[in-house]
Amino acid sequence: MMPPLRLAGTLIPAMAFLSCLKPESWEPCVEVVPNITYQCMEVNLYKIPDNIPSSTENLDLSFNPLRYLGNRNFSKFPELQVLDLSRCDIQAIEDDAYWGLNHLSTLILTGNPIQHLGLGAFSGLSNLQKLVAVETNLDSLENFPIGHLKTLKELNVAHNLIHSFKIPGYFSNLPNLEYLDLSNNKIRNIFHEDVQVLHQMPLLNLSLEISLNPIDFIQPSAFNGIRLYGLTLRNNFNSTNIMKTCIQGLAGLEVHQLVLGEFRNERNIENFNKSSLEGLCNLTIGEFHLAFLDDSPDNTIDLFNCLANVSAISLVSKTTISVSVLSVLVVSAVVVLVYKFYFHLMLLAGCKKYGRGESTYDAFVIYSSQDEDWVRNELVRNLEEGVPSFQLCLHYRDFIPGVAIAANIIQEGFHKSRKVIVVVSQHFIQSRWCIFEYEIAQTWQFLSSRAGIIFIVLQKLEKSLLQQQVELYRLLSRNTYLEWEDNALGRHIFWRRLRKALLDGKPWSPEAAADAENCQQEATTAT
Numbered sequence: 001m002m003p004p005l006r007l008a009g010t011l012i013p014a015m016a017f018l019s020c021l022k023p024e025s026w027e028p029c030v031e032v033v034p035n036i037t038y039q040c041m042e043v044n045l046y047k048i049p050d051n052i053p054s055s056t057e058n059l060d061l062s063f064n065p066l067r068y069l070g071n072r073n074f075s076k077f078p079e080l081q082v083l084d085l086s087r088c089d090i091q092a093i094e095d096d097a098y099w100g101l102n103h104l105s106t107l108i109l110t111g112n113p114i115q116h117l118g119l120g121a122f123s124g125l126s127n128l129q130k131l132v133a134v135e136t137n138l139d140s141l142e143n144f145p146i147g148h149l150k151t152l153k154e155l156n157v158a159h160n161l162i163h164s165f166k167i168p169g170y171f172s173n174l175p176n177l178e179y180l181d182l183s184n185n186k187i188r189n190i191f192h193e194d195v196q197v198l199h200q201m202p203l204l205n206l207s208l209e210i211s212l213n214p215i216d217f218i219q220p221s222a223f224n225g226i227r228l229y230g231l232t233l234r235n236n237f238n239s240t241n242i243m244k245t246c247i248q249g250l251a252g253l254e255v256h257q258l259v260l261g262e263f264r265n266e267r268n269i270e271n272f273n274k275s276s277l278e279g280l281c282n283l284t285i286g287e288f289h290l291a292f293l294d295d296s297p298d299n300t301i302d303l304f305n306c307l308a309n310v311s312a313i314s315l316v317s318k319t320t321i322s323v324s325v326l327s328v329l330v331v332s333a334v335v336v337l338v339y340k341f342y343f344h345l346m347l348l349a350g351c352k353k354y355g356r357g358e359s360t361y362d363a364f365v366i367y368s369s370q371d372e373d374w375v376r377n378e379l380v381r382n383l384e385e386g387v388p389s390f391q392l393c394l395h396y397r398d399f400i401p402g403v404a405i406a407a408n409i410i411q412e413g414f415h416k417s418r419k420v421i422v423v424v425s426q427h428f429i430q431s432r433w434c435i436f437e438y439e440i441a442q443t444w445q446f447l448s449s450r451a452g453i454i455f456i457v458l459q460k461l462e463k464s465l466l467q468q469q470v471e472l473y474r475l476l477s478r479n480t481y482l483e484w485e486d487n488a489l490g491r492h493i494f495w496r497r498l499r500k501a502l503l504d505g506k507p508w509s510p511e512a513a514a515d516a517e518n519c520q521q522e523a524t525t526a527t
């Protein structure tokens with residue numbers, strides 16, 4: 001008989017050997033679709049996991065402290081199609097970091113404080129269609145090493161530090177580019193030479209989104225002879241005069257869809273004067289949308305004489321939209337008194353379905369209209385752009401006032417949202433409408449018996465004010481909630497926690513991202 005010590009000496013290595021023979025484990029990641037989709041969000045990875053099958057096509061590594069991407073870091077995953085590196089604290093990306101990823105079509109780098117980007121950082125990505133580099137400290141497109149990405153369709157560099165509108169010459173190598181999002185940067189001027197390259201590519205079918213840049217000058221005729229599919233300028237001008245001269249500067253542009261205006265509550269222009277739109281007469285426009293600028297509807301009649309050939313005009317303004325919301329409110333109030341419970345279901349049914357068949361919303365968002373800008377610019381952008389992409393049900397675009405309610409729609413609508421996000425703010429507490437919606441959400445939670453309410457607290461709230469809403473106060477003090485902080489660390493923690501909360505119970509499908517994009521249409525009121 002072996003002495004116990006020797007026995008242990010034999011058994012331990014043997015056990016270690018046997019454990020090596022066990023089928024490979026992909027811990028700590030979650031296997032969503034075997035051999036295809038792995039989800040490794042926030043599992044404290046310092047390096048790319050090597051125990052995931054090389055056949056993986058979709059990999060979510062978001063919220064891990066990867067910090068540094070070196071040469072050929074992903075070469076073990078030649079089949080990758082979608083790679084999410086959101087908020088991985090990545091500060092440097094070396095040359096050939098994505099070497100071998102010839103099938104990658106979507107790369108998400110949102111929320112990384114990138115300081116060093118090798119000139120060959122994106123080399124090899126011969127099939128990349130969508131690059132999301134929101135909040136990555138990018139200060140210029142000129143040095144962004146993407147000139148070889150011939151297949152690129154969508155480039156999102158919103159929320160960065162870009163000062164110049166200069167569309168670099170390398171764009172002439174990107175003939176498939178359809179969407180360039182430069183919103184929320186630091187662009188002040190647009191000069192003729194900035195858009196020179198667009199003259200060289202007459203077939204380009206490009207939509208430009210430049211909202212939320214503090215533009216005060218557009219050089220006259222800078223856009224003369226240029227054709228765009230779309231151009232969006234919201235919250236760009238801080239006075240009617242600046243708006244007027246900038247619109248005159250657009251003379252000669254041919255654009256299928258032009259969107260001008262502001263966001264509902266971030267209004268820079270106090271006294272809108274329709275004469276500031278005169279310059280539009282020198283543009284060729286297919287569809288025209290004006291949001292939250294014009295307070296008086298009778299202003300609009302003669303405004304558009306020179307837009308006679310425009311196929312669609314829509315105006316969203318304080319008088320139109322809020323009137324309809326108001327009337328919904330009044331009608332609701334009456335209905336509530338009579339059929340409170342029934343109405344709860346109706347309201348939720350107001351969110352029309354995305355896409356076909358079974359698709360659902362990840363969350364129904366309840367917020368005060370005063371916080372709509374935050375919802376649009378932060379919540380929607382961060383949640384609908386990521387992988388997995390979350391689909392939100394928002395009343396400003398998904399809610400159909402006065403929709404016919406049949407019992408089966410109620411059933412359907414009721415089951416369409418997995419969660420409810422409640423955006424709590426000073427405005428929220430003061431708004432009866434929100435409290436009302438919130439009560440509905442509670443009913444919903446009660447009925448569906450799913451633990452579904454996520455609270456987001458936007459600002460520090462005065463306790464006394466909060467206490468007036470007894471029920472809300474009780475819930476907030478009893479539950480954990482997410483507090484929004486607008487700084488790098490605060491954002492990181494916030495989005496990580498929120499995504500985690502939303503992922504709970506979500507079926508993971510990257511294709512859903514494509515569906516969501518088809519449904520970005522805003523609820524507008526046509527005149």
Ligand SMILES: *[C@@H]1O[C@H](CO)[C@@H](O)[C@H](O)[C@H]1NC(C)=O
Binds near residue numbers: 034035053
């Ligand atoms: C995953 O890949 C392995 C190795 O290629 C294979 O043995 C296994 O059958 C695959 N599993 C599925 C579900 O396709």
Ligand SMILES: *[C@@H]1O[C@H](CO)[C@@H](O)[C@H](O)[C@H]1NC(C)=O
Binds near residue numbers: 066070071072073
């Ligand atoms: C990338 O590769 C380098 C060296 O090959 C390694 O030091 C680093 O940890 C890798 N990074 C990640 C995030 O795996």
Ligand SMILES: *[C@@H]1O[C@H](CO)[C@@H](O)[C@H](O)[C@H]1NC(C)=O
Binds near residue numbers: 206229
């Ligand atoms: C141009 O791009 C828009 C989307 O931005 C798309 O709907 C349209 O079909 C494209 N047109 C062509 C001719 O490719």
Ligand SMILES: *[C@@H]1O[C@H](CO)[C@@H](O)[C@H](O)[C@H]1NC(C)=O
Binds near residue numbers: 214216238239
């Ligand atoms: C408008 O913007 C200019 C600079 O772009 C700034 O100097 C000015 O104070 C702003 N005016 C208002 C009313 O915000």
Ligand SMILES: *[C@@H]1O[C@H](CO)[C@@H](O)[C@H](O)[C@H]1NC(C)=O
Binds near residue numbers: 273274275
């Ligand atoms: C609008 O601007 C035009 C020219 O700048 C001016 O003549 C007109 O009085 C203004 N209208 C209002 C209502 O301020």
Ligand SMILES: *[C@@H]1O[C@H](CO)[C@@H](O)[C@H](O)[C@H]1NC(C)=O
Binds near residue numbers: 248278282
């Ligand atoms: C349209 O362009 C012409 C020539 O550039 C200019 O004289 C005219 O003032 C412009 N009209 C408007 C309304 O800006």
Ligand SMILES: *[C@@H]1O[C@H](CO)[C@@H](O)[C@H](O)[C@H]1NC(C)=O
Binds near residue numbers: 305
């Ligand atoms: C509208 O189109 C017609 C035919 O193309 C053209 O003759 C007319 O000048 C256009 N009107 C305006 C205001 O652009």
